[in-house]
Amino acid sequence: MESSVEQLALVKHKIGATEREANRPAGVVTLVAVSKIFDAEHIRPVIEAGQRVFGENRVQEAQGKWPALKAEFPEIELHLIGPLQSNKAREAVALFDVIETVDREKIAVELSKETQRQGRAPKLYVQVNTGSEPQKAGIEPRDAVDFVKRCREVHGLAIEGLMCIPPADENPGPHFALLEKLAREANVEKLSMGMSSDYETAIAFGATSVRVGSAIFGTR
C-alpha cells in the first residue's frame, strides 16, 4: 500500500494536471485533506509533507486531535465538513477556520451569536442538498439563494462559499453545475465540491476546493 505522503503528492499532481486541462489558473484549487477517523500520528506525516488545509466531519472528534496540532503548526486551516448541531456552535467557532455546513436558520442564529461572543469569525459556506436527498444535510437548491441573502442581511454572516455532496449513485457533473449556478446567483465566490472519486470532475466544473480523504489516507 502507498503511504499517505506518496498519495498526497499524487493527488496534488492530479489537481495541477486537471487545472491545466480545464484551462483554470494554476493553484486556484485548494486541497482539503479529509482526516476524519485518522489520529494525530497518521495526520502528522501529511502536515510535515507540507499540507496545511484539513477537513473533519465531527466537532468532538476534531477537538480530540486538532488543538495540539494547531498549536504546533499555527498555519493550519481546519474545515468543518460535517453537519453542525446548534449545541456545538460554540466549540465549532472556537476550533474551525472554515465551517462549510451552514444549512438552516437555527445554525445561522447560533453562529452569529458565537462569532460576536468569541470575537472570532470562521469563514462560512452554505451546504446545498443538490440531490434533495431526505437523509442528507443541506438546504434545498430552490431555497439556497434566499438563505444566503438572509444569512448576510438578517444574521450579519459573511457567507463566502457553497458546498455540496452529490448523491453517491449519480453522475456528479449536473450537481456540480447546479452548485456553480447557485453560487453565481447568490454572489458567492468559493465552491467546495469533489471528493476522492470525483474531484477531477469537480475541478472541471469550477471547484475552488476539493475534499479528499481516502485517496490520501487510505480506506476508512
Ligand SMILES: *Cc1c(COP(=O)(O)O)cnc(C)c1O
Ligand atoms: C468523508 C468526506 C469527504 C472525503 O471523502 P473521500 O471519499 O474519502 O475522499 C468529503 N466530504 C465530506 C463532507 C466527507 O464527509
